[in-house]
Amino acid sequence: MTTRYVESSRLPTAWGVFDIHGFEDPQANKEHVVLTMGDVSDGEPVLARIHSECLTGDALFSMRCDCGNQLEAALKAISEAGRGALFYLRQEGRGIGLLNKIKAYKLQDAGADTVEANEQLGFGADMRDYTILKPMLEHLKIQKVRLMTNNPRKVAALEAAGVEIVERIPLHTACNPHNEKYLQTKGAKLGHLFEDRE
Ligand SMILES: Nc1nc2c(ncn2[C@@H]2O[C@H](COP(=O)(O)OP(=O)(O)OP(=O)(O)O)[C@@H](O)[C@H]2O)c(=O)[nH]1
Numbered sequence: 001m002t003t004r005y006v007e008s009s010r011l012p013t014a015w016g017v018f019d020i021h022g023f024e025d026p027q028a029n030k031e032h033v034v035l036t037m038g039d040v041s042d043g044e045p046v047l048a049r050i051h052s053e054c055l056t057g058d059a060l061f062s063m064r065c066d067c068g069n070q071l072e073a074a075l076k077a078i079s080e081a082g083r084g085a086l087f088y089l090r091q092e093g094r095g096i097g098l099l100n101k102i103k104a105y106k107l108q109d110a111g112a113d114t115v116e117a118n119e120q121l122g123f124g125a126d127m128r129d130y131t132i133l134k135p136m137l138e139h140l141k142i143q144k145v146r147l148m149t150n151n152p153r154k155v156a157a158l159e160a161a162g163v164e165i166v167e168r169i170p171l172h173t174a175c176n177p178h179n180e181k182y183l184q185t186k187g188a189k190l191g192h193l194f195e196d197r198e
């Protein structure tokens with residue numbers, strides 16, 4: 001695994017002042033960042049979010065998914081706790097990339113669900129690789145986390161990276177008429193746990 005640390009700086013946000021840590025993966029030609037608040041290297045469990053890039057949801061206010069809401073909720077929770085880490089992984093479109101995600105959206109406009117659309121384009125349902133996390137976690141000396149997610153695959157991936165998950169915290173997802181079917185499919189086909197919404 002080639003992910004390596006490059007540099008850190010302060011990052012003031014609407015939810016307070018974070019530190020931003022930059023990592024590069026030259027093999028995959030990707031740049032990832034982690035936002036931290038407080039001392040995350042003291043060995044105590046860290047409130048953490050592993051967020052996959054979603055340009056349309058995170059930056060362009062799309063209502064097709066719940067990513068922007070989850071990003072905000074995670075930063076707010078970390079800020080309220082005064083300590084935590086948000087991993088922003090550049091794995092757009094569950095790893096298929098932005099333009100392929102737009103192709104997948106077009107197929108969904110024609111009736112496919114989010115998994116079928118990926119498959120029709122020749123991809124797996126979820127192409128993300130979480131092994132890139134290990135060097136980032138090691139650099140930040142994070143050993144134990146309270147993970148904000150509905151996705152059991154992320155829990156398994158962190159455990160495989162040698163991190164202890166002391167708690168999984170469901171992340172509230174905002175349902176609207178545009179993302180209702182998408183959220184249903186995540187629960188039915190991608191294993192997402194939505195017990196908090198039921
Ligand atoms: N291929 C594809 N990717 C999508 C679609 N909608 C959202 N995404 C991407 O899915 C990723 C977010 O994954 P989600 O499944 O929403 O959530 P998660 O990160 O697995 O799990 P949580 O931690 O519970 O949020 C982002 O990279 C989005 O760009 C879609 O219809 N097709």
Ligand SMILES: [Zn+2]
Binds near residue numbers: 066068
């Ligand atoms: Zn999204």
